[in-house]
Amino acid sequence: MTFPYDAIVIGTGQAGPPLARRLAAVGMKVAIIERALFGGTCVNTGCIPTKTMVANAYVAHMVRRASEFGVTVDGPAGVDMKRVKARKDEISGQSKEGLEASLKTLPNCTVYQGHARFESPHEVSVNGVMMTAGKIFINVGGRAAVPSIPGLDQVPYLTNSSMMHVDFLPKHLVILGGSYIGLEFAQMFRRFGSEVTVIEGGPRLIQREDEDVSAAILDILERERIQIRLGTNCTSVARRGEETIVSVDKGCEVRGSHFLLAVGRRPNTDDLGLDKAGVAVDSQGHILIDDQLRTNVPGIWALGDCNGKGGFTHTSYNDFEIVAANLLDHDPRKVSDRILTYALFIDPPLGRAGMTETQARQTGRKLLMGKRLMTKVGRTVEKGETLGFMKVLIDADSQRILGAAILGTGGDEAIHSILDVMYADKPYTLIQRAVHIHPTVSELIPTMLGELQPL
Ligand SMILES: Cc1cc2nc3c(=O)[nH]c(=O)nc-3n(C[C@H](O)[C@H](O)[C@H](O)COP(=O)(O)OP(=O)(O)OC[C@H]3O[C@@H](n4cnc5c(N)ncnc54)[C@H](O)[C@@H]3O)c2cc1C
Numbered sequence: 001m002t003f004p005y006d007a008i009v010i011g012t013g014q015a016g017p018p019l020a021r022r023l024a025a026v027g028m029k030v031a032i033i034e035r036a037l038f039g040g041t042c043v044n045t046g047c048i049p050t051k052t053m054v055a056n057a058y059v060a061h062m063v064r065r066a067s068e069f070g071v072t073v074d075g076p077a078g079v080d081m082k083r084v085k086a087r088k089d090e091i092s093g094q095s096k097e098g099l100e101a102s103l104k105t106l107p108n109c110t111v112y113q114g115h116a117r118f119e120s121p122h123e124v125s126v127n128g129v130m131m132t133a134g135k136i137f138i139n140v141g142g143r144a145a146v147p148s149i150p151g152l153d154q155v156p157y158l159t160n161s162s163m164m165h166v167d168f169l170p171k172h173l174v175i176l177g178g179s180y181i182g183l184e185f186a187q188m189f190r191r192f193g194s195e196v197t198v199i200e201g202g203p204r205l206i207q208r209e210d211e212d213v214s215a216a217i218l219d220i221l222e223r224e225r226i227q228i229r230l231g232t233n234c235t236s237v238a239r240r241g242e243e244t245i246v247s248v249d250k251g252c253e254v255r256g257s258h259f260l261l262a263v264g265r266r267p268n269t270d271d272l273g274l275d276k277a278g279v280a281v282d283s284q285g286h287i288l289i290d291d292q293l294r295t296n297v298p299g300i301w302a303l304g305d306c307n308g309k310g311g312f313t314h315t316s317y318n319d320f321e322i323v324a325a326n327l328l329d330h331d332p333r334k335v336s337d338r339i340l341t342y343a344l345f346i347d348p349p350l351g352r353a354g355m356t357e358t359q360a361r362q363t364g365r366k367l368l369m370g371k372r373l374m375t376k377v378g379r380t381v382e383k384g385e386t387l388g389f390m391k392v393l394i395d396a397d398s399q400r401i402l403g404a405a406i407l408g409t410g411g412d413e414a415i416h417s418i419l420d421v422m423y424a425d426k427p428y429t430l431i432q433r434a435v436h437i438h439p440t441v442s443e444l445i446p447t448m449l450g451e452l453q454p455l
Contacts, residue, residue: 005031005133008124010116010272013040014316015303015323016139017099022324023135024108031133032109033116033126038100040141041305042313044092045161050184052088054345057191061224061347068384079192085167092164118273121297134299137323138279138287139316140272142265142305147176150236155244157237158260160185170194174246174256176234178205180344182262183221187346190226197227197254199234199246206344210357212389213350213405220346220387229254267306282308291334292326293319309335312342339422343412348374348388351415354403354422357393361455366396368452372444374408379439385409390445392418392428394452399427410441417442 006028009016017039020032037044056079063077104111114127123132144159146152158166160181173189175182178200190196198205198221204214205221205228218228229248236247237259244259269285280288280296286308293301301323304316318338325331344350360367371391374380380388388408395402404418421430428449436443 002123002130002132003031005029005110005131007031007135007137008116008131008133009033009137009139010124011040011139011141011268011304011306012038012099012103013139013141013304014042014313015320016137017103018317018320019137019139019303019324020103020109021106022320022328024106026328028108030106030109031112031131032103033112033114033124035113035115037096038103039096040139042316043095043099045164047313048095049088049092049164050160050181050188051345052091053084053188054184054347056084056087057188058347060193061191065384079169081169081192082167084192085165088164115271117271118277118279121277122299135327136277136300138269138272138295138300138302138306139304140268140306141316142267144261145264145266146261147263149234151238155237155239155259157244158258160262163260170256170258172197172256173258173260174199174244174254175260175262176246177262177264178202178228178230179262179264180206182260183217184345185260185262186226187221187224190221190224195227195256197229197256199229199232199248199254201231201233203231205230208356209350209352210391210405212391213356213407216388216407217344217346217350220348223387265305265311267308269306284308289335291336292332293323293335310338314341339419341415341419343415345412348385348407348409349412350388350405350407351411351413352403352405353415353419354401355393356403356405357391357455360393360402363402365402367402367455368394368396369455370394370448370452372448372451374441377408377441377444379441379443380409382439383409390414390441390448392445392448392452393455394428394449396454399429400425401428406441408441414441414445417445 007023007030009020009032012034020030024030060077060079066073112126116124116126119125172195175186175198178198186196186198205217232248238245243255246254267285278297287302289302289307295302303319322333325333341353374388375386380386390406392404393402401422406415432446
């Protein structure tokens with residue numbers, strides 16, 4: 001027997017559940033399928049648990065700095081990893097359970113738990129149950145990429161998912177990959193008390209950022225005595241006694257008690273029966289979509305990390321907004337309206353919007369740039385958190401902001417005042433006419449804009 005639905009949603013990441021709610025609310029009969037944990041990566045193994053643990057690590061760091069602020073703490077700071085994990089589990093668990101309960105009680109919606117596969121363009125099977133719908137929405141997300149390194153199959157290694165079970169302090173955590181995920185774990189575990197080494201094949205950390213941003217991040221992490229090996233390739237790994245031996249270029253070795261892979265993500269599209277549906281993917285397995293998230297097969301959409309257009313919780317949620325706007329609101333929103341923005345949640349964090357300086361230069365436009373060190377922002381001095389800088393790129397002719405980076409305390413929040421003006425498509429001078437709150441990081445953005453220099 002084949003169960004008929006108006007819509008099938010595969011995956012309960014950041015786009016599937018809100019879309020299921022909107023479709024069910026207009027009376028459509030919806031099936032939503034989840035094979036593992038409700039809420040997917042963000043809720044269970046990504047943003048929420050890691051940012052929770054970043055907060056624990058910040059407390060440990062500030063307790064160690066207590067005397068700088070005249071605060072007396074009896075004895076050295078200790079970190080109870082079981083309680084760190086318990087706090088993370090509670091916060092993540094509340095989100096997961098809340099979502100699961102809300103979907104299971106949603107009128108017009110049936111929840112299936114199991115691995116979904118296409119059997120044809122409009123048929124999906126789960127645990128032997130067949131269902132069909134005219135509209136199918138794929139929100140299957142991604143998982144940690146596991147590179148082919150000689151010996152890797154012989155050693156225990158961690159990914160962002162298995163890190164969630166760590167309730168002890170690794171003596172020495174060796175991290176392969178010096179980008180967002182690797183660096184957040186690096187600083188957090190260093191602050192918990194582990195020795196940490198980051199191995200990065202490229203010449204600098206987070207290579208999609210500008211060189212000055214990468215260099216400042218390197219400085220921030222090295223100040224905390226995180227070992228960073230740049231331009232270093234891992235050639236093989238082996239386990240000897242209690243240690244994982246990571247062989248790198250020129251016959252050198254890095255030894256650690258634990259080994260974390262943080263070398264990118266791959267989409268969960270390899271076991272989805274996409275060939276039976278005729279859905280096209282690119283060479284990395286990302287589902288090909290148009291500007292409204294439609295795949296090449298009519299009636300099938302792909303949202304979130306599996307389409308390769310975002311990679312963040314907010315981009316996956318925006319995918320939902322675009323699909324819902326087009327299908328239900330006669331509002332022709334599109335992916336290309338989106339301005340790239342994200343944060344790196346080390347401490348201090350990096351908030352990013354739009355183009356980097358490198359990308360802005362590549363446009364060939366006449367550019368203006370403003371830059372201000374965080375040492376010249378009163379709020380950071382008051383907080384004793386003066387590392388980093390902010391910079392902004394302006395199109396000199398149109399006065400539009402092309403991009404910005406705020407690496408410093410509050411940078412993940414302050415970037416939004418720039419982002420919103422970019423979305424409004426107004427000149428940067430608008431920010432200079434706004435009165436900002438004192439003392440904040442944001443209040444110095446107009447000052448930086450008053451000191452623009454031609455590039
Ligand atoms: C360590 C880490 C930290 C991160 N931090 C941030 C951050 O701070 N900010 C940010 O914006 N982003 C962050 N991200 C990225 C963010 O988590 C993802 O971009 C976000 O979760 C969007 O995912 P999604 O909606 O595409 O799907 P996902 O959340 O990955 O969910 C997909 C769901 O589909 C299910 N599924 C897969 N295949 C099937 C199938 N065949 N049948 C049934 N169900 C299936 C999966 O079990 C999963 O539950 C982080 C990621 C990681 C790994």
